[in-house]
Amino acid sequence: MSNNKIRGNVEGVSRSRLERLEALLQMQMDATLLLDPEIGKELVSFTSETGREVALFVDRRGRLIDLAVGDASTVGLGDHDLRRGSHRLAGVRCIHTHPGSSDQLSSVDLSALRQLRLDCMAVIAAAEPHRGSVAFLVPNDLGEPAIEVAGPMNYERLCSFAWKEPVDFLEKSHTASPVWTNKEEPEKAFLIGLTGTGEEEPLAELAQLAETAGALVVGAITQRLDKPDPATYLGSGKVRELSLAVQVARADLLIVDDEVSPAQQRRLENLTGARVVDRTALILDIFASRARTREGQLQVELAQLQYLLPRLMGQGIALSRLGGGIGTRGPGETKLETDRRHLRRRISEIEAELSQVRKHRERLRQSRQRFDMPLLSMVGYTNAGKSTLSSRLVDMYGPQGGPSPGGEDKLFATLDPTTRRIRVPGQFDFLLSDTVGFIRKLPHGLVRAFRATLEEIVAADLLLHVVDAAHSDAVEQMNTVEKVLSEIGAEDKPVITVLNKIDKLQSDTIDPMLVPKGAWVAVSAHTGEGLEKLLTMVTSLLPRQLVTVDALIPYEQGKMIDQAHRLGKVHCVKYQTDGILIGAEIPQALAGVWQKEGWTLTDGGNRE
Ligand SMILES: Nc1nc2c(ncn2[C@@H]2O[C@H](COP(=O)(O)OP(=O)(O)OP(=O)(O)O)[C@@H](O)[C@H]2O)c(=O)[nH]1
Numbered sequence: 001m002s003n004n005k006i007r008g009n010v011e012g013v014s015r016s017r018l019e020r021l022e023a024l025l026q027m028q029m030d031a032t033l034l035l036d037p038e039i040g041k042e043l044v045s046f047t048s049e050t051g052r053e054v055a056l057f058v059d060r061r062g063r064l065i066d067l068a069v070g071d072a073s074t075v076g077l078g079d080h081d082l083r084r085g086s087h088r089l090a091g092v093r094c095i096h097t098h099p100g101s102s103d104q105l106s107s108v109d110l111s112a113l114r115q116l117r118l119d120c121m122a123v124i125a126a127a128e129p130h131r132g133s134v135a136f137l138v139p140n141d142l143g144e145p146a147i148e149v150a151g152p153m154n155y156e157r158l159c160s161f162a163w164k165e166p167v168d169f170l171e172k173s174h175t176a177s178p179v180w181t182n183k184e185e186p187e188k189a190f191l192i193g194l195t196g197t198g199e200e201e202p203l204a205e206l207a208q209l210a211e212t213a214g215a216l217v218v219g220a221i222t223q224r225l226d227k228p229d230p231a232t233y234l235g236s237g238k239v240r241e242l243s244l245a246v247q248v249a250r251a252d253l254l255i256v257d258d259e260v261s262p263a264q265q266r267r268l269e270n271l272t273g274a275r276v277v278d279r280t281a282l283i284l285d286i287f288a289s290r291a292r293t294r295e296g297q298l299q300v301e302l303a304q305l306q307y308l309l310p311r312l313m314g315q316g317i318a319l320s321r322l323g324g325g326i327g328t329r330g331p332g333e334t335k336l337e338t339d340r341r342h343l344r345r346r347i348s349e350i351e352a353e354l355s356q357v358r359k360h361r362e363r364l365r366q367s368r369q370r371f372d373m374p375l376l377s378m379v380g381y382t383n384a385g386k387s388t389l390s391s392r393l394v395d396m397y398g399p400q401g402g403p404s405p406g407g408e409d410k411l412f413a414t415l416d417p418t419t420r421r422i423r424v425p426g427q428f429d430f431l432l433s434d435t436v437g438f439i440r441k442l443p444h445g446l447v448r449a450f451r452a453t454l455e456e457i458v459a460a461d462l463l464l465h466v467v468d469a470a471h472s473d474a475v476e477q478m479n480t481v482e483k484v485l486s487e488i489g490a491e492d493k494p495v496i497t498v499l500n501k502i503d504k505l506q507s508d509t510i511d512p513m514l515v516p517k518g519a520w521v522a523v524s525a526h527t528g529e530g531l532e533k534l535l536t537m538v539t540s541l542l543p544r545q546l547v548t549v550d551a552l553i554p555y556e557q558g559k560m561i562d563q564a565h566r567l568g569k570v571h572c573v574k575y576q577t578d579g580i581l582i583g584a585e586i587p588q589a590l591a592g593v594w595q596k597e598g599w600t601l602t603d604g605g606n607r608e
Pocket residue numbers: 380381382383384385386387388389406407408409410411412413414415435436437438500501502503504523524525526527
């Protein structure tokens with residue numbers, strides 16, 4: 001099944017050295033052995049010569065199905081979907097080398113064993129006499145997977161280790177246990193974060209993000225620190241407490257409330273034995289699962305790869321070894337590219353495709369501007385109610401009527417901007433676009449990657465800043481949104497602050513802290529309260545450059561009257577024998593068209 005390619009970090013390894021490794025992939029070994037001693041010698045000699053770890057994956061028939069080379073803690077696992085075999089375990093074992101004389105399995109090794117349900121995970125020290133250890137999954141009293149390690153032992157004993165016995169025992173004795181069969185079981189996540197003063201539930205939002213990503217939150221620890229510990233994020237004493245708590249809670253995943261460096265991540269992984277994902281990777285993961293349009297998917301994948309690139313450069317993260325789960329999922333249910341050699345190529349491919357998409361969007365925007373249809377953009381913190389409000393307005397005033405996609409009580413329910421037309425009776429039409437929600441500590445790469453989407457905001461004539469007025473952190477959320485707006489150069493746009501969800505407020509009065517300096521209105525997208533007032537405000541605030549014209553329009557161009565009604569204000573219409581006489585205020589661009597057709601009676605300039 002192999003394509004004879006060695007994966008992972010093979011840069012700088014001589015061709016002949018690689019060919020010797022590749023040749024192994026043609027081999028078959030005695031299925032009863034854990035490892036053929038000759039093959040094992042090839043692996044350790046590779047590691048002693050290059051200083052790089054190598055991992056071999058062998059199936060139950062003794063076929064060598066994959067080989068990967070990596071730095072001390074990065075060995076890729078390839079695209080083999082180990083979880084899809086007919087066995088309860090993966091049906092594949094992993095034997096890998098450690099440079100030097102380290103003959104014990106690391107916590108990352110053990111966590112890979114668990115995550116991938118490997119038949120077993122073995123390590124051999126590259127230094128003579130090549131001692132090693134092997135670990136198996138075994139059922140504990142509760143029928144849950146626990147880990148048993150054999151060794152360290154000498155090389156001969158390791159190679160001939162009766163690996164099949166524990167595997168059979170587990171598969172036979174626990175045929176009924178759901179733990180082994182339920183592949184959709186959520187990852188158990190433990191949260192950590194730093195707190196400032198007086199925050200009531202510092203990790204509430206992180207917990208919501210983790211759940212949105214499909215994890216089950218099993219515990220949380222916070223520490224009051226001004227800034228993260230450079231080595232381990234939390235202080236060293238706290239990390240000891242954490243490591244114990246993670247084990248007790250049987251967490252597979254540790255989620256950090258801030259972005260951490262690759263070194264911090266690796267240390268935390270080694271100290272706790274859980275895979276570590278930071279806030280940025282978590283948000284990117286959610287975005288990846290939410291992106292629906294091609295553009296959205298490209299933007300997220302780009303941000304993910306840019307996040308990964310520097311992390312795969314150094315000694316790296318365990319991500320590529322661990323194969324699956326939160327933080328490793330790309331858009332459209334793909335697995336993220338984690339091979340460094342391919343990463344840069346993929347990044348430039350995406351950038352090229354995105355620039356095409358941007359050009360297309362730019363053309364769209366220009367065609368819209370031809371008649372100056374004003375554009376309103378909803379902005380706001382995630383879950384503020386932008387989509388709900390937008391669909392409510394479309395239901396009430398959209399020309400097509402009918403149901404429209406509403407909101408969801410999930411973070412980042414909306415990722416791709418949707419633009420709808422609103423027609424207010426007796427007023428002009430405008431376009432309303434619903435955009436991606438903002439969040440505290442929004443990953444920077446994401447802001448950059450979502451440039452095209454955010455351009456929609458920058459291009460808007462008026463912003464509706466939607467706020468969940470019933471949220472306990474509403475003020476902080478408003479500040480976050482304002483900060484992002486200024487980051488993308490939209491701070492000078494006219495804004496109406498829409499204090500939403502007033503139906504949920506305990507008292508009738510709005511918290512004065514929420515009342516902004518500029519225009520604002522209190523509404524409920526659910527009950528519809530305040531929406532008319534909002535629209536009145538919109539129509540009076542939309543900055544439009546209207547020019548006053550008198551024109552005589554031929555009858556066959558009667559639709560122009562309709563257009564004048566929709567885009568401007570019509571003062572009088574007279575149906576004469578030679579055409580329709582109209583006096584109106586219309587957008588400059590439309591006036592230009594009328595003038596070119598020779599319909600205007602005055603010079604089309606502004607009389608006022
Ligand atoms: N009680 C109440 N709930 C509301 C109101 N408006 C929205 N919601 C709820 O708030 C949740 C989030 O609404 P969405 O419209 O998805 O929020 P959003 O701002 O579009 O969120 P993202 O797309 O994730 O950024 C949903 O469960 C809505 O039903 C409101 O006026 N009152």
